[in-house]
Amino acid sequence: MTGPIEIGQVGLGAWGKNLLRNFIMLNQCHVKVACDIDATQRAKASEMFPGVVITNKYEDIIKDDKIRAVVIATPPAMHYQIAMEAIRAGKDVFVEKPLVLSIDEGKSLVELAEKNDRILMVGHIMEYHPASLLLKQYIKDGILGEVYYLYSSRINLGKVRDNENSLWSFAPHDISLIIFLLGKFPKRVTATGSYYIQKGIEDVCFMTMHFDDKTMAHVHVSWLDPHKERKLTIVGSKKMVVFDDTKASEKIWLYDKGVDTKLDYTTYDEYMSLRIGDITIPHVPSGEPLRFECMHFLDCVKDHKHPRSDGDDGLQVLSVLQAAQNSLEKGGAPIEVLKIS
Ligand SMILES: NC(=O)c1ccc[n+]([C@@H]2O[C@H](COP(=O)([O-])OP(=O)(O)OC[C@H]3O[C@@H](n4cnc5c(N)ncnc54)[C@H](O)[C@@H]3O)[C@@H](O)[C@H]2O)c1
Structure with missing residues (x-):
């Protein structure tokens, strides 16, 4: 596949804005849509990132066939549901830490990513x-x-x-x-x-x-x-x-x-x-660790390779x-x- 990787991001809170800022700076990708359920966060993000379509429903990202990878920066309680839906829709997924809030959820997410041959990376930034x-x-x-x-x-x-x-x-x-x-x-x-x-x-x-x-x-x-x-x-x-x-x-x-x-x-x-x-x-x-992490995710999506902090790494931390x-x-x-x- 040629051209920048189209990505969508869910969650535009304190950390989500850092992720979005970094992905926007990277030529390997194009952030097409970003989403938050909170109107104040959407307004702030629209002002900070005028080139990105901002929506209030993550389903807009999941349904978009052009979007190849989804970045999830919601509170952890939402990670599981959004990541499952994204993987089922055929997208590669970056999910912030902690991967999810239970081992059972973690296992089923990792299994689903494997079954669907999708990249699952967890934001173990360190x-x-x-x-x-x-x-x-x-x-x-x-x-x-x-x-x-x-x-x-x-x-x-x-x-x-x-x-x-x-x-x-x-x-x-x-x-x-x-x-x-x-x-x-x-x-x-x-x-x-x-x-x-x-x-x-x-x-x-x-x-x-x-x-x-x-x-x-x-x-x-x-x-x-x-x-x-x-x-x-x-x-x-x-x-x-x-x-x-x-x-x-x-x-x-x-x-x-x-x-x-x-x-x-x-x-x-x-x-x-x-x-x-x-x-x-x-x-x-020097360099922002978050930038290196975002670059690694995009490399993994491009070359379809296992991330350093993959789903198994997420599971070990969960255990x-x-x-x-x-x-x-x-x-x-x-x-x-x-x-x-
Ligand atoms: N890697 C790091 O150093 C680091 C630092 C801080 C936070 N984090 C992680 O990033 C994630 C977000 O943390 P934060 O500090 O930005 O939290 P936050 O509460 O500031 O932001 C979360 C945002 O997600 C939105 N949201 C919640 N449910 C949603 C949904 N269903 N659809 C769309 N948007 C939804 C909320 O409205 C909120 O704006 C967490 O998983 C956290 O652990 C990582």
Whole structure:
């Protein structure tokens, strides 16, 4: 097929406008129709993106035979229905994170995409961040040594959601990034959290993933916090690294720090010594991660290839979220994570 890929987008809220801005900038596609049920959002989008037809019914996008791919940026509770209808209509689909809000829905969506030979990509944006790619390279090249443990924080004040809790809203980013970096899947999860603003919707969650070996990853998410933090620390046997995504530059600091032990020793000081070496601040290629993510989706549609964050990736994240939710509801009890295949 020649010419730009015709796409349609459903959902023009805070994040949807970022997606639309990026897709509009890309020559590989043409955004034909965008939709929102909210008149205020439609008016804002019409003003910001005058070249795009704005409608109030997503069915206008589903029914349009010229539209090859659909981008879904509605609240997660709507992802399943819209994605199913789009796939059934023969479209490739990009759906924001979390893929859906239950494992059963996730499975049936992935099955439907496979059956219909359609692309299903989930917006695990951290897998497209240039800093994440550098961290993955560090791990692959053994620069950090054995990865002992990781911890991340994704906290700020707002946006308070009224459907999914802070775990389902924020943690997909951290879970997808950590699985992507380590290339392995957690065995067990523990999570605690609490709600203060809306009954039953946790504003803050602390989750720990335990992997097969001793590797451990802790995730703190909250929309009720005075600080804005987007930070990941990885502690390895050789080096330690901090990725601070709130910084405009110098996002990665690589520390040559650690504890060295010797097999042959006579005193405790000989046995164990602290290594406090240089700090390196590597260049991280610039560019908006969302732009890279959008480009990847279009490449996958054009070449009909599996996205990095495909439906299976979405399912793996869902299974960790579900296990963490179960743990949360059991006061932090350890819960086995079932790898869905
Ligand atoms: N990748 C990221 O970093 C990131 C950041 C923020 C949000 N998100 C995700 O993006 C999605 C949207 O989040 P948001 O912050 O823009 O939420 P939002 O509430 O600001 O916007 C959602 C929009 O969808 C519209 N909508 C709801 N049902 C609809 C329907 N049936 N048809 C058409 N429009 C409908 C709403 O009117 C609203 O304008 C969520 O899945 C969220 O998790 C991702």
